Structure formats: C-alpha cells, structure tokens
Amino acid sequence: xxxxxxxxxxxxxxxxxxxxxxxxxxxxxxxxxxxxxxxxxxxxxxxxxxxxxxxxxxxxxxxxxxxxxxxxxxxxxxxxxxxxxxxxxxxxxxxxxxxxxxxxxxxxxxxxxxxxxxxxxxxxxxxxxxxxxxxxxxxxxxxxxxxxxxxxxxxxxxxxxxxxxxxxxxxxxxxxxxxxxxxxxxxxxxxxxxxxxxxxxxxxxxxxxxxxxxxxxxxxxxxxxxxxxxxxxxxxxxxxxxxxxxxxxxxxxxxxxx
Amino acid sequence: xxxxxxxxxxxxxxxxxxxxxxxxxxxxxxxxxxxxxxxxxxxxxxxxxxxxxxxxxxxxxxxxxxxxxxxxxxxxxxxxxxxxxxxxxxxxxxxxxxxxxxxxxxxxxxxxxxxxxxxxxxxxxxxxxxxxxxxxxxxxxxxxxxxxxxxxxxxxxxxxxxxxxxxxxxxxxxxxxxxxxxxxxxxxxxxxxxxxxxxxxxxxxxxxxxxxxxxxxxxxxxxxxxxxxxxxxxxxxxxxxxxxxxxxxxxxxxxxxxxxxxxxxx
Numbered sequence: 001x002x003x004x005x006x007x008x009x010x011x012x013x014x015x016x017x018x019x020x021x022x023x024x025x026x027x028x029x030x031x032x033x034x035x036x037x038x039x040x041x042x043x044x045x046x047x048x049x050x051x052x053x054x055x056x057x058x059x060x061x062x063x064x065x066x067x068x069x070x071x072x073x074x075x076x077x078x079x080x081x082x083x084x085x086x087x088x089x090x091x092x093x094x095x096x097x098x099x100x101x102x103x104x105x106x107x108x109x110x111x112x113x114x115x116x117x118x119x120x121x122x123x124x125x126x127x128x129x130x131x132x133x134x135x136x137x138x139x140x141x142x143x144x145x146x147x148x149x150x151x152x153x154x155x156x157x158x159x160x161x162x163x164x165x166x167x168x169x170x171x172x173x174x175x176x177x178x179x180x181x182x183x184x185x186x187x188x189x190x191x192x193x194x195x196x197x198x199x200x201x202x203x204x205x206x207x208x209x210x211x212x213x214x215x216x217x218x219x220x221x222x223x224x225x226x227x228x229x230x231x232x233x234x235x236x237x238x239x240x241x242x243x244x245x246x247x248x249x250x251x252x253x254x255x256x257x258x
Numbered sequence: 259x260x261x262x263x264x265x266x267x268x269x270x271x272x273x274x275x276x277x278x279x280x281x282x283x284x285x286x287x288x289x290x291x292x293x294x295x296x297x298x299x300x301x302x303x304x305x306x307x308x309x310x311x312x313x314x315x316x317x318x319x320x321x322x323x324x325x326x327x328x329x330x331x332x333x334x335x336x337x338x339x340x341x342x343x344x345x346x347x348x349x350x351x352x353x354x355x356x357x358x359x360x361x362x363x364x365x366x367x368x369x370x371x372x373x374x375x376x377x378x379x380x381x382x383x384x385x386x387x388x389x390x391x392x393x394x395x396x397x398x399x400x401x402x403x404x405x406x407x408x409x410x411x412x413x414x415x416x417x418x419x420x421x422x423x424x425x426x427x428x429x430x431x432x433x434x435x436x437x438x439x440x441x442x443x444x445x446x447x448x449x450x451x452x453x454x455x456x457x458x459x460x461x462x463x464x465x466x467x468x469x470x471x472x473x474x475x476x477x478x479x480x481x482x483x484x485x486x487x488x489x490x491x492x493x494x495x496x497x498x499x500x501x502x503x504x505x506x507x508x509x510x511x512x513x514x515x516x517x518x519x520x521x522x523x524x
Contacts, residue, residue, distance in 0.1 A: 021439040028434055029283060064441055108440035116518035140313035140355050140395055141407045148404055173353035203355035220404045227403030227518035234393060239320050241413050242288060243388030248321055255323040
C-alpha cells in the first residue's frame with residue numbers, strides 16, 4: 001500500500017493539491033482487479049490517528065484534491081491519504097497491495113497558487129511505515145539567490161501515531177556540520193534554508209539523520225511566488241542498477257554517518 | 259552454483275523472455291560489458307527563452323566516498339533531430355559538483371543528452387555485477403525564475419568502447435500502454451516530451467482523453483534515432499495514454515501557467 005500526502009504551505013500563501021488516479025500506470029503489468037475505492041485522509045494528533053473519508057473514487061477515474069476544499073479539522077495538519085476498500089474502515093496497518101504496481105503507482109503532488117504550480121510524481125512507499133529509516137540525501141538543488149527561498153521538506157510517516165522528535169543534520173561536502181534541525185515523525189517537516197545564503201559555497205548539501213528518514217524534497221520559490229520548483233533526491237542505491245544495489249547504499253550511509 | 263544460476267538467469271536473453279511472458283518484467287537490459295556506465299537520455303532546451311543546466315557531480319563520490327577518485331566524464335549532446343552536435347569531456351575532483359550551463363555550450367534549440375562517467379573504482383562495481391548510472395538533476399528556467407529541477411528517471415543507454423551509444427531500454431513484440439498519473443486540467447498549456455536513445459525509429463501512439471474517459475483523439479508519432487519530440491497536448495485534455503513497443507514509455511511533462519511552468523517526469 002502506498003500513501004500520498006498534501007504539502008501545506010499556506011503560511012507563505014501557497015496551496016497544495018494532489019491528483020489521484022484509480023488506475024495503474026501500465027495496465028498490462030498490473031494483475032489485481034481495479035475497483036471503486038474510498039479516499040481516506042488522515043493525520044496524527046500525537047496520540048492517535050484521525051481520519052476523514054473524502055469520498056469514493058470510481059475505478060478508472062481520477063480526482064484532484066485541493067487543500068482549500070478540506071474540512072477545518074484537517075487545516076494546518078500533516079495530511080496523508082490512501083485508497084481503501086469501500087467496505088473497510090481506516091486502518092494504517094492494512095496489508096492491501098492495491099497501489100503497489102510496476103512502475104510505481106504515483107500521484108501528482110503539487111504546490112501552487114493562482115500564478116503557477118510545481119510538482120513531482122510521488123508516493124510514500126508503504127514498507128517505509130514499519131521501518132526504522134535513516135536518511136542520507138545529497139542535494140545539488142538548493143539555489144543561492146537573494147530573491148529566492150529554499151526549503152528542505154522531509155515527509156515521515158510511521159505506523160505508530162505517536163509524534164517523536166528526531167534530528168536532521170545538514171553538512172557540506174567536506175562533512176562540516178552547518179546546521180542541525182529538529183523534525184518530527186508523522187509530519188511533513190519543512191525547514192527554510194535561507195540563512196545558508198551567506199555560508200555555503202558547495203553546490204552539494206548533505207542532509208542526514210541516523211535515527212529516522214522519509215521522503216526528502218527540495219522546494220524553491222521566488223519571493224513573489226511567481227516561479228517555483230519541487231523535486232526529490234534519489235535514494236543512494238538509485239545510482240546503481242543490477243546486482244546488490246543496497247550494498248552501495250550501505251557504503252554511502254556508513255561514510256556519511258561516521 | 260546459486261551465483262551461476264543467478265548470473266545465467268539475469269542475462270539479457272532471459273530478461274527478454276521474462277518481458278515476453280510478463281514475468282517480473284524489466285525496463286532495462288544489461289549492457290554488454292559491465293565496465294560501461296549507464297546514462298539517462300536527458301532533455302535540454304535553449305529555445306523560446308528556456309535555459310537548461312545540469313548539476314554535474316563526481317559520481318564516484320556518491321558510490322565510494324572514501325576513495326577520493328577523479329571522475330572522467332563524457333557528455334554527448336543531440337539536437338531534436340537526433341544529430342550529435344557536441345561532445346565534451348570533464349574531469350571532476352572528489353565531491354566536486356558544477357553547474358553545466360547549456361548557454362555556455364553554444365547550443366540552441368532543444369534535444370537530449372547523455373552523461374557517461376569513468377573512475378578507478380568502477381572495477382569494484384564490475385566485480386559485483388552492478389552498473390553505475392547517471393540519473394542526475396537537470397534545471398530549467400525562463401527569465402528570472404527559479405531553476406525548476408527534474409531528476410533523471412530512466413536507465414537509458416551506455417557508451418561502448420567504439421564510442422557508440424547503445425540503448426538498454428526494453429522493448430517487446432507487445433504494445434505497452436503507459437499512463438502518466440497526472441491531470442492536465444489546471445494548466446494553460448501542456449507539452450509532452452518524448453525522446454529516443456535507440457538506433458531505431460520509435461513509433462508512439464498517444465491517446466488524448468477528456469476527464470470522463472472519452473477519447474478526444476489519437477495520433478501516431480515517429481521519433482528518429484536519438485531524436486526528441488515536443489508535443490502540444492490537445493485543448494481540454496485531462497490525461498493521456500502513451501503506447502509503444504517500449505515497456506516504459508514514460509514522458510517528460512511541461513505544464514505552462516500564468517507566470518511560470520512546471521516540469522517533471524510522468
């Protein structure tokens with residue numbers, strides 16, 4: 001089961017939206033039956049999951065959800081969503097493989113306003129929620145310019161609704177620690193990187209966390225919100241194909257965690 | 259014995275059989291020799307006010323950060339018709355990343371490019387039956403806007419000893435239909451970009467749909483070897499279906515808005 005999420009940037013005048021499709025990217029490679037599903041939105045209130053049934057998505061259709069149309073109880077929350085069987089209730093621990101496909105079943109996850117929009121095709125892989133993740137994200141996408149703002153976004157979702165703190169350190173390529181920030185589990189964490197404008201010379205910044213991880217995203221915008229960019233970094237093993245690619249992830253993480 | 263069997267079954271002959279029988283299909287085949295590194299077939303655009311840059315980084319430092327290898331890089335650029343217009347070499351020090359600005363390369367128009375790496379520690383990767391792949395980050399901008407980044411998303415091709423680019427994209431006797439899971443209804447104009455890292459023509463059929471799943475029209479497009487196609491999406495199209503003999507016909511999508519654009523792989 002893949003999960004999806006809305007990136008709320010209402011504090012800087014931006015909206016979020018997501019296109020959810022109820023059909024896989026390559027029908028021929030999908031063995032399961034396509035059926036009507038319930039869209040369930042949920043968030044953690046620190047102790048338990050709260051959920052909201054958005055509606056039914058018919059098979060072979062798509063729906064665009066905009067955060068402006070969500071009920072008040074979801075405003076300002078880190079909202080995740082998934083597709084559930086019509087006759088079942090919210091259960092983060094369900095074992096459905098409905099949105100597991102080859103290639104990955106994704107949603108278009110957008111940050112937007114009336115002028116423009118930026119997005120990426122993304123998902124929060126279901127197997128992440130039961131794992132103790134860690135993070136090494138090497139990003140060349142932080143843009144240094146006085147008229148821009150850059151944000152590091154780390155999306156974390158865990159099967160346990162408890163919200164726990166964890167630290168993310170930001171390093172340069174020489175392994176100098178430039179900053180350390182507190183993030184939270186079950187949260188779409190956002191961190192403004194603009195104070196870096198005068199201190200970094202490297203093109204590559206490294207974001208690391210030994211105890212937790214998630215999906216790392218990089219968002220940039222002109223301060224007038226007329227142009228924006230959103231993209232994620234590859235996991236370390238994505239630079240390899242065939243063979244035991246996870247071995248390389250281990251090398252890389254060992255290096256950056258030393 | 260187990261390793262022998264794994265190696266035997268992972269040969270391209272069996273990959274093609276798997277693809278034919280649709281048993282754990284694989285979107286990419288193995289290069290002939292594991293000393294080669296793999297590249298995406300990246301899109302560039304220096305047309306109509308667009309600028310492109312590639313974040314060129316020492317890939318050895320991504321794989322073996324302890325080893326401090328120099329990365330010897332070759333970049334090959336094609337125009338939209340598939341004509342090779344530039345071949346450039348770079349050497350990057352350990353952990354070095356540079357902005358490769360296309361405006362400095364004296365190229366115009368649009369097309370695709372590959373980035374191939376070579377470094378000492380590749381031998382170790384070879385022994386482990388893996389291949390290093392360039393799937394880096396390309397930035398696009400117009401005027402004073404931000405660089406809008408998109409990462410590579412395909413294991414497309416490799417460069418052999420004779421300096422020939424060889425595609426590793428899997429194809430089939432069957433037609434495969436790829437549906438980018440994105441709606442086009444919020445944008446003023448949408449472009450679909452498809453390119454061809456192979457030495458054969460690729461024929462794509464694209465079906466354009468309204469949001470109620472009614473087909474608006476379907477068209478066929480041919481892309482010549484190493485060529486790139488930019489295609490305007492029909493007005494009121496909600497989504498598209500891209501059909502070809504490639505197992506993965508994943509396009510790049512450009513959505514244009516009032517003040518800027520979005521670019522991402524579908």
